[in-house]
Amino acid sequence: MGGGRSPCCDKSKVKKGPWSPAEDVRLVSFIQKHGHPNWPSLPKQAGLLRCGKSCRLRWINYLRPDVKRGNFTLEEEHSIIHLHATFGNKWSKIASHFPGRTDNEIKNVWNTHLKKRSLLMKNNNDATKILTPSSSFASNVSNELTNQEKTSDPKLTESTEAAGAILVEDINDQPSTPSSTMSFKSSNSCQDKPLNHDEEIKSNLETPLEYEVDQLWDMLEPQLVTDHEMLEVENWVKLLEKELGSEGPTGQPDDQNDQNKTMGEEQAIWCKISDQISPLWPTSPMNFGF
DNA sequence: AACTACATCAACCGCCCCCGC
DNA sequence: GGCGGGGGCGGTTGATGTAGT
Incomplete structure (x- = not known):
């Protein structure tokens, strides 16, 4: 990166802050x-x-x-915790498992409350209780990574197994459920x-x-x-x-x-x-x- | 009612990766 | 192969809202 790069736009001429x-x-x-x-x-x-x-x-x-707007469901939150155990702070990768959710939103949810909850669960050694495959959500998800994900990053496989993570089935096979009925x-x-x-x-x-x-x-x-x-x-x-x-x-x-x-x-x-x-x-x- | 502390989240910043030239 | 630019990502900030005192 020697010499730095030119900024993407002239900061003095662009508006910043909330969108109207x-x-x-x-x-x-x-x-x-x-x-x-x-x-x-x-x-x-x-x-x-x-x-x-x-x-x-x-x-x-x-x-x-x-x-997709609105609060995350319990199931979504559980899934985020599992996926975070697998992928770490790879928000875009985690977000790819949630149709309609953005990496920014997931990142915010994690930083605001899931991080604390995850730590609490670890401290209480309670994660396995809450996230057991017998839960309604876990019964609907696959417990293995796709081959592509496994082969693309061997380290992930290790951490996944260590965490006993449960991953969502390939969401691409699911019908998308946009929150809005608008179609652009x-x-x-x-x-x-x-x-x-x-x-x-x-x-x-x-x-x-x-x-x-x-x-x-x-x-x-x-x-x-x-x-x-x-x-x-x-x-x-x-x-x-x-x-x-x-x-x-x-x-x-x-x-x-x-x-x-x-x-x-x-x-x-x-x-x-x-x-x-x-x-x-x-x-x-x-x-x-x- | 006023003030403070804490929580939330939209948006920005800067870096990295990838691709075309 | 090197370079530059665009796209994407993750970390962080700051404004706003809410709960507590």
Whole structure:
């Protein structure tokens, strides 16, 4: 690494900190349209003042349609403890056993409470009691690594056997169970298409929020089954347009609206919207990361 | 009600690996 | 084979929320 590397982006020109709902909408709608063939150039194309890595992280950890939100079940927690005994801090490897869970989330869960619990279990010599194959979860999992995993890292086999670990069966054989019923357009088809950058940048920079709300609506609409759901989403979209100002007299692009609204105001608006619809509609925007 | 300590988790940072040139 | 850049990963931080006093 001699000489160091150039930073991935100009830190002085990128926004940091929590993502605003408007930024989320912009990122989602961009990826929905174009995929994410190149993270470093994505922020510019999407009109976001963010580092490419930041966009990638936000997408992978929160905005991806198949991200599973909510608390970990006991079974998941037990499994994490076992997998950690096997793989150590290889969070991405552990996460690969949990469809919809991210390495960051698993890492957080481990650091916050599972680490302590694991230590407690060790101290009490209680692990075998809690994690015995007779438990409901353990009865459903395989007690051996895949051949690929075993051969790829012999040390793992040793530690696995030492820990008596129980591993989840190849999750690739299981049907995925996304928490949200949304389905984004596959991004792969877009990745091969080169963008006309000038046009794309222009259209995105000048796109009013209203347009992006329309995009969201297009995305959600096919998923709605009952009239009730349809009504709730319509109400949500109306509120969104009203509250975020896309129907305002000036018709400003949301970039300008961003500047006129503080993050606290935006969050309050989104919380208000979510509070109104989430009790009625299980796939409310807040439930998939907006 | 006010303050403090602790818990949680989203996001950033920096390093490493891999791949294309 | 060497180099540079992008993607991915793990560690850490800091803001926010919550419980306890």
